[in-house]
Structures are given as C-alpha cells and as structure tokens.
Amino acid sequence: MDVVFVHGSGSAGAAAWPQQAAAAEPGWLFLTREGVADDAARDARRLLAWLRARGGGHVVASSYGANAAVLAAQIEPAVVRSLALLEPACFDLARGEPAVEEHIAAMTPVFEAADDASVSARDFSRRFSAAMGMEPPDVPEEELQARVSRLRALRPPWGIGLRSQRGLPARTLVVTGGGSRIYEETAGALVALGAQHVTLEGAGHRVQDHPRATQVLRQHWIG
Incomplete structure (x- = not known):
C-alpha cells in the first residue's frame, strides 16, 4: 500500500510521525522538508510526482501540510486514492468562520x-x-x-489557492482533537465539502500521536 505522510510546520519526515514510523510498511513515505520552510505549491508538486510514479496512493497530512495535500488533490484528483487531514490548517476553505x-x-x-x-x-x-x-x-x-x-x-496558511469549488476527493477524512475552535471550524467547512470527520478527544493538535490514530488511518484506507 502506497502512503505518503506530509508533516506540519514543525518536525519533518519520520520525526513528525513517530507512531506511524514505528509501524511503517513497504510503500510508506514520510515526506522530508525541502529548503528552509514548507511551501504548499512546491510540496504539492513533489507529492504529485511521487504519486504519479506509483500510479496513485493515499495521502495523510498534518496541520500546515494539509494545504499541500489538498492542493495536490485539487490539481490531479485521479492519483489521490484517499486523503486524511489531521487538524488541517486549510483556512482558505474556512474563511468567514x-x-x-x-x-x-x-x-x-x-x-x-x-x-x-x-x-x-x-x-x-x-x-x-x-x-x-x-x-x-x-x-x-x-x-x-x-x-x-x-x-x-513560511507562507501563511491562507491565500494559498485552495478552492471550495474544486471540492475534495470522495474519500476524505478529517481528524481533530476536539480542543481548538480553529480546527473544529475548519473541519466543519471540510465536512460541508463532503469529508468525514473523526474526533480523537484529548489528543491536542498532534492527533497522530493518539493511541488510536494509526488504526483510524488504516480503517480509512481500506474504506
């Protein structure tokens, strides 16, 4: 199973996903940071290049990295088999909240x-x-x-170019920790575009560290 994990604005690569890295399987990629800071447009291009080379795959993204993941899915939806967004900072899609x-x-x-x-x-x-x-x-x-x-x-996580009119992949999951109005509002905006929403209570912003996080992702991948 081909899965690419996209970090947020803090740690990058496998260090941003310790629980998932410990359970990594062949075909799992933990995207590393290129340059000093992340850039959603550049990282979307990197994602698409990796996905095309494998004939498609699943994308998991955290916080700021969700912008690159959604942008890639909106540019070329055919190669994104599913999208899992953890506490996504996709504020372009939640303006007005x-x-x-x-x-x-x-x-x-x-x-x-x-x-x-x-x-x-x-x-x-x-x-x-x-x-x-x-x-x-x-x-x-x-x-x-x-x-x-x-x-x-870092470019601010708004004005990036995400468009609600372009929608989301049919299999899009949003996972939040339930503790932040910003991310709960963003999750609500994504649900309005067709995403499913799971809350891992008490997880905080790094929901990937919740004991059930990897299980939730696996269930999402198999549909």
Whole structure:
C-alpha cells in the first residue's frame, strides 16, 4: 500500500510521525522538508510526482501540510486514492468562520514582520506565540534561531489557492482533537465539502500521536 505522510510546520519526515514510523510498511513515505520552510505549491508538486510514479496512493497530512495535500488533490484528483487531514490548517476553505478569522487577524501582522531585520528572533518568537495563544518555547538560542528562521520563511496558511469549488476527493477524512475552535471550524467547512470527520478527544493538535490514530488511518484506507 502506497502512503505518503506530509508533516506540519514543525518536525519533518519520520520525526513528525513517530507512531506511524514505528509501524511503517513497504510503500510508506514520510515526506522530508525541502529548503528552509514548507511551501504548499512546491510540496504539492513533489507529492504529485511521487504519486504519479506509483500510479496513485493515499495521502495523510498534518496541520500546515494539509494545504499541500489538498492542493495536490485539487490539481490531479485521479492519483489521490484517499486523503486524511489531521487538524488541517486549510483556512482558505474556512474563511468567514469566527475563530478562523480571529486567528488570521492576529497572525497577519506577525507574518508581515517576518522580513523586518529590527525584529529579533526572540521577539519574533514571542509575537508568533502570543498570536497563537501559547507560551513562547524555552529552547537554547541555536534551536530558537532555527525555528524562527523556518517560521519567518513560511507562507501563511491562507491565500494559498485552495478552492471550495474544486471540492475534495470522495474519500476524505478529517481528524481533530476536539480542543481548538480553529480546527473544529475548519473541519466543519471540510465536512460541508463532503469529508468525514473523526474526533480523537484529548489528543491536542498532534492527533497522530493518539493511541488510536494509526488504526483510524488504516480503517480509512481500506474504506
């Protein structure tokens, strides 16, 4: 079974999917990061190249990576056998939802300051964390610099080009942890486009780490 896993804006490759990597089977690919930061359009092209070479496959994507997965499916649906989106940051498809709009309003000035050299890495980290509603990470300076460089180079998860008119693959699953209004609203918007929705209560944002996550994915793949 050919399956490609697409990471979010944090860890990449197998490190972003420890539970699934431990159970990996032949034909499973854990997409690695190319360049400093992720780019949905570029990663959609990478996904499509991999899927075409195998005559199609299943796509699993987390958070920011869901944008590349949906974009690939909307460009060439024939090669995407199924789509599983874990806490997807597909905000283009959920515009107008209250929490999504609040989030975009809070994050927009942060991304606008990404190229401002007068904003230090630590200050940018504080701004980013505050807009996300979380505490800034307490990490060594070298790690902080690497994280901030990646965030500064990241394109915001809206204005990417996802279109509700293009729809979703018939077998699309959304998995959320039930703890975030932003992701629950986004899940609702995707359900309106035909997706199925499963909630793994208490999983937080990294639903792939929930004890039932891999089982839920396997059930989705076999339909």
